[in-house]
Each structure stands twice: as C-alpha cells, then as structure tokens.
Amino acid sequence: MRLLTKLACSLAALAVATGLALPDAAQAQDKKFKIYLSMSYSGNAWQTETSNLVKALAATPPYDKMVELKTVISGIDPQAQASAYESMISNGADAIISFPISATALNRSIKRGCKKGVLFFMYSGTVTEPCAHNVSYITAGFSQNTAQALVNMLHGKGNILLDRGVPGNSVDKQNYQGAMSVFSKYPNIKILQEYYGMWNDQTTQQETAKALASHPDVDGIWGQNGEGGILKAMLASGQQKLVPVTGENGNFFRLALINPDYVKRGLTGVSSGDPIATSAYAFKLMMEVLTKKRTLTLHNIQYPLPWVTPAQIKVCTGDTFVGGCNVFPAGKVPDSFNTEIFNPTLTPEVSLNSALNGTPTPGATIQPLPAEVTPAPNLPGINCEKCKAPADIYKLTVEQPTVQP
C-alpha cells in the first residue's frame, strides 16, 4: 500500500514536473542560463549549508534543465572576490548569486557587471551598490527582539552576559546597538560582562565558561550564533541551576530548549537569527527575474526573522519538514547545524539533504514565490551609501515588552 502511494506520488510529481518544464523546454534547448555562485569562504557549516541550498534548487525541476550553475570560492580577500566577479562577467554570466565578503569593496565590479546586464543577488551579507539586490534578515530586528525576550523572561530584573560576535565587524556592531537599545531602558538589568564568541560554538563555549566562572550570579545570557556553546559551558560548569538563553538556530540549542531535564532546571529561551534559507529565497527570486516572471527594482529585500519559542519547537522524524517540525534528533546532524533551512511559503522545495549534500528533494518542483517582497530599511554603510537609517531602525517587531522599565 505504502509503495503504491509512493508510486502515485512520484507519478504525480513527474507529471507536474514535465508540465512545468514543457513551456521552458524550447528555451532551454536554445540556451541554458549561466549562473555563478560566488562564495568568499567555505570553511564553516553555515557557508556550506547556504551554498548547498542554492545547488539543490538549481537541480530541482524545471531549473535543472534551464540552469548551468558554477561555484567559485575566492577566499576571504575582497579583492579576490571582486576579480572573481570580473571573470564571471567576462565569461558571459547571466546572473551572479553571492555571499559578499565586503559591503563596499565589490561595488566597482558589480557596477561593471550591471552595465553588461548581469543580475546580482546577494544573500545574508549585503552590498551598498544599488544595482545589486540584497536579500537579508539583517534588518529584521534579531537583536532588539531577542533582547526584549530576555528582559521579559527575567521580568525586567537581573544580571546578564552578552555574547558578541567578531570585534570590529559591522554586523556585530549593529546587533550590539539593537540589543542595547532595549537593555539600556531597564536600569535593573545589569550587564556583568561582554565577551566575543566569534559566532562559533567552540569559542563561545570557552568564553562563556570563563565568564560563568567569574560571575556565578548570572540570571540570563543574550547569545548569538554559537549559542550551543553557551549551553554546553553552563552544563559543564557543574551548577544545577540553568538560566534563560536567547540564541540563533543551532540544532543543539533548539533540542535543549525542549529537553525536560534542562527545562526543569530553569532553561528557557528563544531561537531566532540568521536563516540558511535566505540563499534559497534569493536564488528563487533571481530565477523569477531571469525567466521574466517578475520585475524587481527593489535594492534591499528583507527576509522574515525566524522566531521559534520552546512551545513551537518540534522534532522532525524524517528528512523533510512535515507538520511544522523545525529541529532534528541529536546525532542526525552536527550540534551547530543551522536548522532554519525551510520556510513553508518561501522554500517548500528543500529538505535536510538539500542542506547537507546539495541534492534536490525527490519529487519536488520549484514553487512560485508570493508576489510581494518586503523592502528592507536602509542601513548606511551596510546596504546603502549616502543614506540615512530610519529613526525607528531598532523598533520591536516580534516580541513586545511584558514588563515596563
């Protein structure tokens, strides 16, 4: 019976696939779209996952017949990425999808490409050159909303630690200002220590362990990427009591938030932050523009902020995101695996294997995106030049205060 259902499903999928592919087939025979995926670095799980989603979608029907995708990794030097863009342009690229290493250093190459009709889509990171399209969660309010959530959990009073990112980094600075816009309103919230977790589990764990050893009177921790390290440091410190932690989308963190033992010991929190699916959304938008299904003039596009409370965490039993599940069992993926791969309206085509291996989901076909895109506010030096950030840039969008200062 199960086999029959499966067979029926695949047949239906095949029908849909061919149905969709037919009108494009003629075009595909003429010419495939030449698309480049330009990464600056591939040494971490986040970079690998985002690029794998792009590869998976490029291999999902009907795009598998229409797209010739080439990946170029140019290292952490902005000049190297700029010259990578240049050679893609001269090789006749139709479009370039990229994680930019710098917001400003790539502008000249991008401008030259735009003049030759090359489409530029940046995911997660942004550039200030207006002819490129930035698709990012960066303006969606991660830091102030998680800060407010922590204040709410602490009822407006307590000693906290701030886990920051990389010193001198513009995103770190922006996150810090967003968080401080909330914390500074509450005189009874006392920041005992800030430390730099460098957005990875290992450094975060070591730095948190040091901070916890010096400050046993911590009531809550505001974390960023690498939040799994915060929990591990707390668990290894030997203390029975756990405190609220806000963090990003690591698999270990989400599982811990629903671990009955930890919850009994006082752990609570919220999982938000940089979603992997941004790259997939950027790729789909780009393809709709390339295939003339959409006209897009917007420079800055906002990806919605993921926001998962402990009550919303649900463990996936298989490799796909059925029934709103959003975390995988321990051991199935690495602890630091970013689980925010899937979005039911924006990226329904992807599954776990898309993120792990870059392979398309069997039977999936590309689904159209909602017509509307959300414009992102200006951030000078980050996504625009000679512009002003709106006065309410750090307004709360998801979490509202439940305690007054």
Next chain:
Amino acid sequence: MAETSASTEIAVRLRPLPTGIERELRTAVLLLLLAVVIVLASRFLGPGFGTLRQIQAILVIASFTMVASFGQQMVILIGGLDLSVGSFVTLGGILAFAWIGPNGWSLVWGIPAVLIVTGAIGALSGVGVAFLRIPPFIMTLAMGIIVYGVVLGVTGGLPRGHASPALGWLFHPNRLGPPPVIYLMILFTIFGTLLQTRTAFGRKVYALGSSPRAAYVAAIPVRGLTVACYAIGAAAGGATGIMVVGYVGGATLMMGQSYLLPSIAAVVVGGTAITGGRGIFLGAVGGAVLLTALSTIISSLGIAEGWRNIIYGVVILIALILLRDGIGLWLRPGRRRAQS
C-alpha cells in the same frame, strides 16, 4: 654497598643534565606562582573571582594549549617552529569526531588511530626539514595549508560524526571532584617533563637544539631525531583536537585556528629559547596556565575589548621582563654576588 652504588648511579645519571634545568624549573615554578597570585589577587574584583570554580575553569581551558604547546616545544627545542599546529588540531578533531562515536570502545582504537595518522603526516614535515633542508617555517606552513585543504575538500566544509560521551566526561566535574582532565594534565606534565629531562631521547633533543654540528659529530641521529620531533608535534596537535571535540561535542574547520599563537606564546613565556636547546615542558605548562588565567580575568572585567587587549599585552611584556635571566639570577642573592 648496594645503596651506595644506587646513589652513585643516580648521581652519574643526573650529572650530564643540561646545566639550565635548574633555572628553567625556577622559571616554571615562578610562572605558576604568578598565575596563582593573579587569580588570588583578583578576589576583590567580584564574588566569583579567585574561587575554586574559576581555577577549575582556567585549568580546563588551559589544558588544550598545554597539549598543543608540548608538540610546539618539541619542535622549538631542536631549533624549528611548527606553524601547522592549527591544521593538525583541526585534522585530529575531525577524525576524532568521525571515528570515535557514542560507543566507549571506539576510544580504544580511535585515539591511537588519530595520533598515528597525525603523527605520520607530521613526520613528513620532519622529512622535508631534515632531508630536503626546507626551512621549518616554510615546510610547516605548507604542510598546514595542505592538511587544511585536504580536510576542507573531504568534508566539504561540514564535518560529520558523533560526539563521544566518554571524551565529554573528561571535562565535566563529577562526584569525585574537579573535571578529570585536570588530573590527566598533571600526569601529562610529569610525563612530558621527564621525557625531556630524564631520557636519552630528551637529552639528544637538547644536544641537537644547542648545536646541530656538535650533535652530528657526537653521532646523534640528527635526521631521525628531527623527524621524530615533528611527528610528536603533529600528534600533540591531533591530541589537542581530540580533546577539543570532547569539550565542544563537535568539530569545525576553524577549530584549530585559535591554538597556533597560544602554543608558541606558552612555550616562549615558559622560558624556552626560541632558538632551541633550552626549556622544559613544565615551563610551557606554567606559560599556558598564566596566559589563560590572565585572559580569563581580564575578559571578566567590564571593560572594552580594545583595553583588554592592551592590558593583556602589557602584562605579558612585564612578566617576560621579570622572568628574564638577569632578574631570575637577581632573585638568588648568592649567585648574584658570585657574579659581581
């Protein structure tokens, strides 16, 4: 009679020790004392400072640098420098993550396997230095890049594997007291220091580092010894990687990056001559503990990152000046008078 011969034997065995050992012991003890003083002096900074819990945290975090610096020191002692430590930490970590699973028995073959693989690749650096006469800088830099490249290519940026609860156990306090890794490090320090100062192998290493020519004339197998030291260096990196996987419960491609400079700093602060031939592991351990204690306390102060780095640098400078030979001798009034 038997007693006399035993004591003469010890005396004979002790005599050919390098003359600097006593001074280096003193440096090591001074460093450890300095670390204790700094930790105790920090008590007035807050309720958690200077507590047993803080000391435990410092020792656990210092343990990674200790093991990495053992390997670094073996290479520095023969006049080399190992810039590939970070890559071997990463390689060791990724292999440990992949091979050592939830099953405790996998430790039995997994740990030796990781050490053998990293050691064997490290030996290649030694071959390059000893036989092809490639400068250690270039050889280990190239080896580090190659190893990292292979790891990146094979894992595709996303290392897979399972955390080992048995390795994790080392880093958690238990009913018997502090995290077991602290006891392990005490044993390792004794082992490392004795290997250097009380074995024929160790003495040959010092001889080679002091004067390669003299060592060659004295029929010390210079090339074999060089290869062995680089192999030990890489295996120590691999061991550090295994430990980090136990601590973090996962592996990333960046996991080794943060250990290269601390491994060199701990060795140098610990009184080892960067030109080779002088220094003991206990000194590097003292250096690792002191540097970790400093960074822990400074980072716990509520001051801006820039100032923290400035204070950290200045304190290291002062410590180095204080520990310099002249001052070390000055601390011994007898020697000073004899000299003047």
